[in-house]
Amino acid sequence: MATLQSKSAASHTSRWFLAMAAGFLLAGVAHGQTKNSCLECHSILTDNLGVTEEKFSQDIHAQKGLTCASCHGGDATSDDPEVAMGKKAGFKGKITRAQIPQLCGSCHSDPAVMRKYNPSLRTDQLSQYHTSIHGKRLATGDTKVAVCVDCHSVHDIRPPNDPRSTVYPLNVPATCSRCHSDAERMKAYKIPTNQFAEYKKSVHHQALTVRGDLSAPTCVTCHGNHGATPPGSSSVAAVCSTCHVFQAQLFDSSPHKSAFASAGLPGCVTCHSNHGIQHPTDAMIGTDDKSVCGQCHTEGDPGFVAANSIREHLAQLAAAIDRSDQILSKAERSGMEVSQARLDLVQTRDTLTKARVTIHSVNVARVQQDIQPGLVAADKNYEAGKDALKERNYRRYGLGLSLIAIALVITGLRMYLKQIESGQDSQTT
Amino acid sequence: MGFFRKLHDWLDDRFGWNELLAPLRKKTVPVHRLSHWYFLGGITLFLFVIQVLTGILLLLYYRPGANEAFESVQYIMTRVKFGWLIRSIHSWSANLMVFTAFAHMFSVAFLKSYRKPRELTWLSGMILLFLVLGFGFSGYLLPWNTLAFFATKVGTEITGQVPIVGRPLMIFLRGGEEVTGATLTRFFGFHVAVLPGLATLLIGLHILLVQRFGISVPPKLEAEWLTKPAALREMKFFPNFALRELMAWYVALGVLGALAAIFPWDLGVKADPFVSAPAGIKPEWYFLFMFQTLKVIPSKVFFMDGEVLGVLAFGVAGAVWLLLPFIDTGRARRWVNALAVVALAYIIGMTIYGHFAK
Numbered sequence: 001m002a003t004l005q006s007k008s009a010a011s012h013t014s015r016w017f018l019a020m021a022a023g024f025l026l027a028g029v030a031h032g033q034t035k036n037s038c039l040e041c042h043s044i045l046t047d048n049l050g051v052t053e054e055k056f057s058q059d060i061h062a063q064k065g066l067t068c069a070s071c072h073g074g075d076a077t078s079d080d081p082e083v084a085m086g087k088k089a090g091f092k093g094k095i096t097r098a099q100i101p102q103l104c105g106s107c108h109s110d111p112a113v114m115r116k117y118n119p120s121l122r123t124d125q126l127s128q129y130h131t132s133i134h135g136k137r138l139a140t141g142d143t144k145v146a147v148c149v150d151c152h153s154v155h156d157i158r159p160p161n162d163p164r165s166t167v168y169p170l171n172v173p174a175t176c177s178r179c180h181s182d183a184e185r186m187k188a189y190k191i192p193t194n195q196f197a198e199y200k201k202s203v204h205h206q207a208l209t210v211r212g213d214l215s216a217p218t219c220v221t222c223h224g225n226h227g228a229t230p231p232g233s234s235s236v237a238a239v240c241s242t243c244h245v246f247q248a249q250l251f252d253s254s255p256h257k258s259a260f261a262s263a264g265l266p267g268c269v270t271c272h273s274n275h276g277i278q279h280p281t282d283a284m285i286g287t288d289d290k291s292v293c294g295q296c297h298t299e300g301d302p303g304f305v306a307a308n309s310i311r312e313h314l315a316q317l318a319a320a321i322d323r324s325d326q327i328l329s330k331a332e333r334s335g336m337e338v339s340q341a342r343l344d345l346v347q348t349r350d351t352l353t354k355a356r357v358t359i360h361s362v363n364v365a366r367v368q369q370d371i372q373p374g375l376v377a378a379d380k381n382y383e384a385g386k387d388a389l390k391e392r393n394y395r396r397y398g399l400g401l402s403l404i405a406i407a408l409v410i411t412g413l414r415m416y417l418k419q420i421e422s423g424q425d426s427q428t429t
Numbered sequence: 430m431g432f433f434r435k436l437h438d439w440l441d442d443r444f445g446w447n448e449l450l451a452p453l454r455k456k457t458v459p460v461h462r463l464s465h466w467y468f469l470g471g472i473t474l475f476l477f478v479i480q481v482l483t484g485i486l487l488l489l490y491y492r493p494g495a496n497e498a499f500e501s502v503q504y505i506m507t508r509v510k511f512g513w514l515i516r517s518i519h520s521w522s523a524n525l526m527v528f529t530a531f532a533h534m535f536s537v538a539f540l541k542s543y544r545k546p547r548e549l550t551w552l553s554g555m556i557l558l559f560l561v562l563g564f565g566f567s568g569y570l571l572p573w574n575t576l577a578f579f580a581t582k583v584g585t586e587i588t589g590q591v592p593i594v595g596r597p598l599m600i601f602l603r604g605g606e607e608v609t610g611a612t613l614t615r616f617f618g619f620h621v622a623v624l625p626g627l628a629t630l631l632i633g634l635h636i637l638l639v640q641r642f643g644i645s646v647p648p649k650l651e652a653e654w655l656t657k658p659a660a661l662r663e664m665k666f667f668p669n670f671a672l673r674e675l676m677a678w679y680v681a682l683g684v685l686g687a688l689a690a691i692f693p694w695d696l697g698v699k700a701d702p703f704v705s706a707p708a709g710i711k712p713e714w715y716f717l718f719m720f721q722t723l724k725v726i727p728s729k730v731f732f733m734d735g736e737v738l739g740v741l742a743f744g745v746a747g748a749v750w751l752l753l754p755f756i757d758t759g760r761a762r763r764w765v766n767a768l769a770v771v772a773l774a775y776i777i778g779m780t781i782y783g784h785f786a787k
Contacts, residue, residue: 399690
C-alpha cells in the first residue's frame with residue numbers, strides 16, 4: 001500500500017516537473033519569436049523617439065515579421081541598451097531624410113526580397129523616385145522635399161488598399177496637401193498652394209468622395225506617385241487622355257492641336273483648367289462671356305463662327321430632349337406607361353453626350369453628324385409622349401361615357417324598382 | 430308569346446325551372462336601419478367575378494418566369510388593346526375586394542350574424558378572407574417588379590419565423606432558400622389554380638349556407654320583432670333586393686372603371702435580385718398592420734424573439750377571431766363587442782401608422 005502511495009507521489013511530482021519544463025520551453029520559444037526589446041523603452045518615450053507597441057503593430061512590416069532592427073540595425077533581442085544599440089550589432093540609429101529612399105529601396109527595389117512578402121508589388125519605386133521632382137531635389141541636398149515616409153507615414157505604414165492608409169485613394173489629396181497647401185513650406189519653391197482647395201471644388205473630387213469612385217483621379221493619377229512631377233504643357237493631353245480617350249483623339253485631329261502647341265498652351269487645361277476642373281456645360285462653347293472660345297477667338301474669325309454654330313446645334317438637341325422629357329413626365333404623372341419611350345430618350349441623350357465629345361474636333365460638320373440623328377430620335381420621343389397623352393384623353397372620354405351609361409342604368413333600375421314596389425304596396429293595401 | 434317566355438317555358442319543361450326558383454321567390458330580406466350592410470357580401474362576390482374574368486384575360490398574355498413576367502405585363506399595359514384597362518381593373522378590383530371582404534367581416538361581427546345556426550357560414554367566410562389575402566400576396570409578386578420582389582422576400586421571411594413549421598413553410602413557398610423565378614412560378618400556380626379552385630368551392634358553400642339559413646337580423650331587433658310581429662319589415666329577395674344589389678354592383682363597376690382610367694396601376698421597375706432592397710419597403714396596405722406591429726415589437730421580449738412573439742400573437746388572435754361564434758356565449762358575450770371594436774381600431778390605427786412611418 002505504502003509502495004503504491006510512494007509510486008503514485010513520485011509519478012505526480014515528475015508530471016509536475018515535466019509540465020513546468022514544457023511551460024518554460026514554450027515561453028522561451030514564444031519570447032524568442034516576438035522579442036522586440038526596442039519597444040520596451042521607445043514605447044514609453046513621448047518625444048520623436050516614442051513608438052508604441054500598438055502603433056507599430058499596425059505597420060505592414062511588423063505584420064510581415066520585420067522588427068525595428070530591420071531598418072535601424074542593432075539587436076532587438078537584447079535587453080542591454082549597450083548591446084542592442086551597439087556598433088557591433090550594426091546599429092544605424094536615426095535614419096536621415098536623405099538616407100530614407102535608399103534604405104526603403106534596399107528591400108523595395110530588390111525583386112528577390114519582395115517576392116518573399118508580396119510578389120505582385122512593383123520594385124521600381126526608387127528608380128521612379130529618382131526621376132521625380134522630389135527625388136531630383138533631394139539629390140541636390142534639399143531635404144525638405146518629400147521622401148517615402150512623408151507620404152506613407154512611418155512606424156505605422158499600412159498597405160495602400162487599407163482605408164486608413166495615408167496613400168489610400170480617398171486620403172491621397174490630403175496627404176499631398178500636407179506639404180503643398182503649406183504656404184510657408186512652398187515659399188522657397190515659388191509654387192502655388194491652392195491646388196487642394198481647387199481640387200476639392202472639382203468634378204474629380206466629387207466623383208471620388210460623393211460617388212465613392214476610387215478610380216477617380218487624385219493628385220497621383222495625373223502627376224504620378226513615386227515619379228511625381230508637374231506635367232509639362234506638352235504632356236497634359238497625354239495625362240488626361242489616359243481616361244478621356246475619345247476627347248484626346250478628337251483634339252489631336254483638330255486644328256487646335258497645332259495652334260495650342262505653337263502658342264505654348266497646354267491642351268486640355270487651357271479650356272478646362274487643371275485642379276479645379278468643373279463639370280463641363282454647353283455654356284463653355286460659344287462666344288459669350290461664359291464661353292472659353294471667346295478667350296482666343298474674335299468676331300469674324302472662322303473659329304468664332306464655328307463656336308457659335310456648334311453651340312447652336314448643341315442647344316437645339318438639348319431643347320428637343322427637354323421638350324420630350326417634359327411631355328413624357330406629364331404622361332407619367334397621368335399614370336401612362338411610357339417606360340419604352342423613356343428608355344429611347346436615354347439613348348437620345350447618349351447622342352447628345354456623343355456630340356459633346358465630338359466638339360473637341362471643333363469640326364461643325366462632324367458635330368452636326370451626331371446632332372442630326374439625335375434630333376430625329378428626340379422627335380420620336382416627343383411623338384410617343386403626345387400619343388400617350390392622346391391615349392390618356394381617349395381613356396378619359398371613354399370613362400365619361402361609361403359613367404354616363406352606368407348612371408343611366410342605375411336610374412333606370414331605381415325607377416323600375418319604384419314602379420314594382422308601388423305595385424306591390426297597392427297589392428298589400 | 431315573347432322569346433323569353435318561350436325560353437322560360439322550354440327550360441321549365443325540361444328542368445323544372447319554376448320549382449328550382451321557388452325558394453328564391455319566397456326568400457325575403459329583413460328591412461331595418463342597418464340593412465345596407467347586407468350589400469357588402471354581394472359586392473365582394475361581384476368583385477371576385479370581375480377578378481376571375483379579368484384574370485382569364487390577363488392569362489392570355491401573361492408569362493410566368495423571372496425573365497418574362499415583367500416584360501409580359503409591360504406588353505399587356507402598352508401593346509395589348511385595352512390591356513392597361515384589364516390589368517388596372519384586376520389590380521384595383523383586388524384591392525377593393527380585400528377592403529369589402531374586411532368590411533363584410535366586421536359588419537357580420539358587429540351585427541352578430543354569426544350566431545347559431547350560422548357558425549359554419551362565419552367559418553367559411555373567414556377561410557374565404559384568408560384565401561383573399563392569399564390571392565393578394567401571391568398576385569402581388571406576379572409582375573416581378575422591385576417592390577413586389579422585396580415585399581415577397583420580407584413576407585416569406587416573416588412566415589419563416591413561425592416556430593417549427595415556419596422554415597419548411599418558407600422554403601415551400603419560395604421554392605428554395607431565396608425568392609427566385611421558382612417562387613414566381615409557384616405563386617403563379619397558387620394564384621391561378623389552387624386558390625381559385627378552393628375559393629370557388631368555399632364561395633359555393635358560403636352562398637348555400639346563406640340561402641339555407643336566410644339573412645340574420647341583429648339580436649335586439651330580432652327580440653323586438655318577436656315581441657311585436659307587426660313591426661317586422663322585409664322585402665322580397667327577388668326582384669326587390671336583387672335589383673338593389675345590381676345597382677350596388679353598377680356603382681362598384683363605375684368606381685372600378687374610374688380608378689382604372691384615372692389611376693392606372695403602376696408597373697414599377699423590373700426586380701433585380703442582386704440589388705439591395707429600396708429604403709422603406711412596405712407590403713400592400715392590407716398587410717401593413719401586421720408588418721408595422723412586427724416592426725415596433727422589441728427584438729427581445731423577455732426570453733423570446735420579438736418577431737416570433739408577434740407572429741405567434743397574430744396566430745392566436747386569428748384563431749380567437751375564427752372561433753368567435755363559439756366564444757360569444759354566456760358571460761363572454763359582453764366582451765366580444767369590445768374585442769371587435771379593439772380589433773377594428775387596432776387594424777385601422779396600425780395601418781395608418783404603418784403608412785406614415787419611415
